[in-house]
Every structure is written in C-alpha cells, then in structure tokens.
Amino acid sequence: MSSLTGECRCCRKPIERSRLACPPHWAMLPKPLKDAILDTYKRRDMRAYAANIGEADKIWQAAGIWKPGVPMSTRANKGMEALRDALKPV
Numbered sequence: 001m002s003s004l005t006g007e008c009r010c011c012r013k014p015i016e017r018s019r020l021a022c023p024p025h026w027a028m029l030p031k032p033l034k035d036a037i038l039d040t041y042k043r044r045d046m047r048a049y050a051a052n053i054g055e056a057d058k059i060w061q062a063a064g065i066w067k068p069g070v071p072m073s074t075r076a077n078k079g080m081e082a083l084r085d086a087l088k089p090v
C-alpha cells in the first residue's frame with residue numbers, strides 16, 4: 001500500500017498523508033511559520049493551527065500556485081457519473 005494517500009494543500013499533488021504540503025511548497029514557507037504549524041499541531045491547539053494554515057494558504061495564493069480543493073463528495077460523484085455514462089446502453 002502506498003504512503004501517498006494525502007495531497008498537497010497547495011497544488012493537490014499526491015503526498016504522504018502525514019504531510020501538509022509537497023516538499024517544494026513546504027520549503028517556500030518562512031521557518032517561523034513552519035515551526036508554528038508543527039508546534040500548534042503537536043499541542044493540538046486547532047484554532048492556532050488553523051490560523052497558521054491560513055497564513056500558509058495566503059503565501060501560496062500570493063505566489064500564484066494555489067489550487068483550491070475539491071470536496072471528496074464532488075470527486076466521488078464525478079467518478080460515478082463517468083461510470084454511469086460508460087455503462088449506459090447504446
């Protein structure tokens with residue numbers, strides 16, 4: 001089983017589930033912000049963690065590399081529509 005079960009918060013490339021972003025996009029964040037993200041996650045301070053993630057999102061958006069996520073339910077429905085279309089009688 002692959003460890004690539006997550007996706008980069010910034011570009012949506014497959015990454016390890018335990019990571020927030022792919023290595024190039026994580027590297028572009030300032031060290032104090034990376035430290036704050038890791039610290040608030042370890043302390044389970046989810047409000048501060050979410051605020052830090054929001055700051056990271058702003059950096060990625062400003063760089064023009066942000067790709068907003070698609071909810072899993074939408075992805076699942078899209079896949080089902082394609083399957084239904086493929087199985088329709090001609």
